[in-house]
Amino acid sequence: MVGAKVVGDASTVIKGVAGVREAVEGEITFASSPRYVRLLEKSRASAAVVSRGAEGCGRMSLLVVADPDDAFSKIIECFAPPSPGYEPGIHPTAVVADDVRLGRDVSIAAHVVIEAGSSIGDGTVIRPLVYVGHNVTIGGECLIYPNVTLREDVKIGSNCIIHSGAVIGSDGFGYVTRKGRREKIPQRGTVVIDDDVEIGACVTVDRARFGRTWIKKGTKIDNLVQIGHNVVIGENCLLVAMVGLAGSAHLGDNVMVGGQAAVEGHTTIGKDVVVGGRAGIMKDIPDGMRVSGFPAKPHREELRLAASILRIPGLFERVRELEKRFGDLEHATDNDRQGD
Amino acid sequence: MVGAKVVGDASTVIKGVAGVREAVEGEITFASSPRYVRLLEKSRASAAVVSRGAEGCGRMSLLVVADPDDAFSKIIECFAPPSPGYEPGIHPTAVVADDVRLGRDVSIAAHVVIEAGSSIGDGTVIRPLVYVGHNVTIGGECLIYPNVTLREDVKIGSNCIIHSGAVIGSDGFGYVTRKGRREKIPQRGTVVIDDDVEIGACVTVDRARFGRTWIKKGTKIDNLVQIGHNVVIGENCLLVAMVGLAGSAHLGDNVMVGGQAAVEGHTTIGKDVVVGGRAGIMKDIPDGMRVSGFPAKPHREELRLAASILRIPGLFERVRELEKRFGDLEHATDNDRQGD
C-alpha cells in the first residue's frame, strides 16, 4: 500500500497506530527523524515506518520507505474511525430566517440560528449551536464547527473551516477618553475571510472600525489567536496558537508567525517573513526577513544577543578581575614611580 | 457634514470607506498622523480626510478638518450597514424559567436558556444561544452577544456589553495537594460587574472562592483576557487582549494594561498606572507609575535597561579588548621592570 520494503516479520498483525512513546504491542508507529529513530529502541510498537538507512533499528518489524511521514499518513487513514457524515437539509430545531438564501446540499444542524439577509453556498455544513448573524455571506463547501459565532455582515469565502468557539466579527477595541470616562468608538466595518482559510478553536477576529478586517486566501490560523480590528493578513500565512495581532497590523503573503508572538498595531510585516515564537514586533519588517525576540530583530542577531546574555554573569567576573588586576597594576606603577 | 475645507475635486463620488492601504478608487480614507499622510501618496483612494497642514499630499481630493479622526467617524456612519435591530419579546425556542423577572422591552433571542431566580433589566438584549444561570442579575440596556455563558449568581450592572464566547463565573483555579492528589477548593463566591463595562470575546472571568470577583464601573476588557478569582478591577480601566490577572490581584481606577501582560496573584496596582504590553507584574505598583518589562519596573528604567541589553555583544568586545591591552601592558611593565 505504501510501497515499503519490509524488514523483519511481514506477517505481524497490526491493530492500531500510535506515537513512538505511546505505542503498545500490536500497534504501528513511525520515525521520520534521528531523534525518533533512537526512541524506537525502547518502543513497544510491533512495527514502524522508517526511512532508508534506518533498517537496523528497534526489535519490531520495519516498513522502509522514502518518505515515512507521507507513508504513515496513508496508514493512519486505514485505522482512523470514519469521519461523521453530515446529512444535507435543515434540522427541525434550527431557526433560519425566511429570506436566507441556501445553496444546494447545505447541511444545517440542530439549534443553529441564521439571521435574515444571510446566504450559504453549495455544500456548506453548519454544525450544531452555530450562530450566523444578519447579512452574513458564507461560500460553498465550508465546514463551520459547533458553537461558532459569525456576527452580522461577515463574509466567508469557499472551502473554509472554522473551529468551535471561534468568534468572527466581534467589536474592535477602541475608546476615546472624555473626562476620565471611556467612550466607545463605533466599530462599523466588517470581517472578510477569503477562500481556503482555516480558523482555529476560540480564535477571535474583530470587525473593522470601518471597511474590513481581512484574512486572505489560503491562510491558516491556530487556536486562541487574537486578530484586532482592521488587520490585513496576506495569502497562505500560518499563525500558530496564541498569537496576537493588534489593530491595523498588516501581514504580507506567506508570513509565518510562531506561537504567542505579538504584533504591535499599525505595523507592516513584508511577505515571506518568519516570526519566531513569542517574538514581539514593534516596527515594520521588510520582505523575507526572519525575526525573533522582544523587541523583534533579525534572527541571527537575536541568537547572538541571547548567547551573549547567557554569558553575562561571566562577564561580571571578568570585569571584576580586570578591576582587581588594574588596581594592582596602578598600585605597582605608582610604587615604581615613587621608587624612581 | 464635517465642516471640511475641500482641496481638489469637490464633485468626486464616494462609494465607501477604507484604510489608506486598502482603499480603492471610489473610496474615501483618512490620515491622522504623519505616517499615514506619507502613505496617502501611494493610496488609490479617491478622497481623504486630513488635518490642516497636509493640504498638499496625495493625488486624491482632500477634506481638510481640525480633527480627522472625529470627522472620519461621522463619514463611517454614513457608509456603514444599518445595525441589526433587536425586537423586544421572547423567541419561542428560548427556555426561560417561570420565575425569571423581566423588565420592559427585554429581547430574548432564539435558543437562549435562562435559569430560575434570574432577573433581566429594562431594554436588555440577550442574543441567541446565551446561557444565563440560576439567580443571575442583569441590569438594564445591556447587550449580551451570542454564545455567552453567565454562570449562577453572577451580577451584571446596566449598560454593559458582553461579547460572544465570554464566560463569566467559571470556577477559580484552586486546589490543595493531599497525598499527591489535587483536591478542589470549593469556589463559592461570585462575579460582580458594575455599570458601563464591556467584556471582549472569549474572555474568562472566574468566580471568587468567597465574596466576589469585581469589575468596577466603566472598565473595558479586550478579547481573550483571563481574570482570576477574587480579582478586583477599578473604574475606567482598559485591559488589552490576552492579559492575565492571577487570583486576588487588585487594580486601582484608570489603570491601563497592555496586551499579553500578566499580573501575579495578590499584587496591588495603584490607580492611574500604565502597564506596558507583555509586562509581568510581580509586586505592588504605586499610584500613577508607568511600568514595563518582565519583571515590571519603571518604564524609563526598562527602556534604559533594554537599550543596554542590545549593546551587550559590543560590551563583550570592549572587555576582550581591555583584557588584551591589559595583558600587553602588564607584559610591557614587567619587561620594563626586568630591564631596570
Next chain:
Amino acid sequence: MVGAKVVGDASTVIKGVAGVREAVEGEITFASSPRYVRLLEKSRASAAVVSRGAEGCGRMSLLVVADPDDAFSKIIECFAPPSPGYEPGIHPTAVVADDVRLGRDVSIAAHVVIEAGSSIGDGTVIRPLVYVGHNVTIGGECLIYPNVTLREDVKIGSNCIIHSGAVIGSDGFGYVTRKGRREKIPQRGTVVIDDDVEIGACVTVDRARFGRTWIKKGTKIDNLVQIGHNVVIGENCLLVAMVGLAGSAHLGDNVMVGGQAAVEGHTTIGKDVVVGGRAGIMKDIPDGMRVSGFPAKPHREELRLAASILRIPGLFERVRELEKRFGDLEHATDNDRQGD
C-alpha cells in the same frame, strides 16, 4: 464549628465573608500570611480568622485557629448560596440521537445536542447548549458546563469537570506546503481524558493526528490553555492559565506549569518538574527540576542571570571607567618610558 479560640467580642453578628480589603462591617475575613495580617489593621471587617501568634492584630473579633485557610473554607460554605441542583432527565429541547447510551440519573439540559454512537455514564450532568459529537464516551459523575464542545470520538473519564467554552477535539494544526499552498494534514486521532481531570473555560485541546492526545488522571487545567495535537500530560499536573503546549510535547506526572508558559513541540518534561510563569521550554527537562526563563533554565541559574541583567547598566559604567583609567595609565606609562 471550626474549633477556634475567640479573641474579642464573641457575640459579633456576621452576615457575610469577604477578602481583607473588600470586607465591610458585618463581614468576616481571614489572614493566613503575615502580609494579610498587616492588612487586617486597615480592614473594616467585623471578624477575622487568624493563626496562632496573630492574636493582637486589628480591631475586629478574632477566631484563632491552627489552619486559617481550612477553617475559612468551612465558614465560606455557611454563607455561600446553595449550588444549583441538576435534575436527572432529558430536557425536551435537547436533541439526543436514538442510539445514545445513557447511564442512571444522567441530567441533560436544554438545547444540548448529543450525536449518534455516544455514551454517558451514571450521574453525569450535561448543562445547556453543550455539543457532544459522534461516538463520544463520557464516564460517570462528570459535570459539563454550558457551551462546551466535545468533538467526535473524544473519550472523557469519570468525575471530570469541563468548564464553559472549552473545545475538546478540534483539529491539530498541521499543513504541508506544496507549491506555496498549505495543504491540510488530516487529523485522524482523538483526545482521551482520564478520570478526575478538570478543564478550564475556553481551553482548547486538539485531537491527535493519529492515536490520541492524552490527559491523565487527576490533572487540572486553568482557563485559556492550548494543548496541541498528540500532547501527553501525566497524572496530577497543574497547568495555570494561558499556557501553550505545542504538538507532541510530553509532560510527566505531577508537573506544575505557571501562567503563560509555553512548551516547544516534541519536548519531554520529566515528572515533578516545576515550570515558572511565562517560561519557554525549548528542550527536554529531566525529572524533578525547577525551571524558569525563556529559554528555560534551572531556576537558580535564571534568578542569578536575571539579577545580573538588572545590573547591566552599571556594568557599562564600570567598563567605561576601566577604559578611561586604562587610557590614562597607558598614557602615563608611555610618558614614563619616553622620560626614561
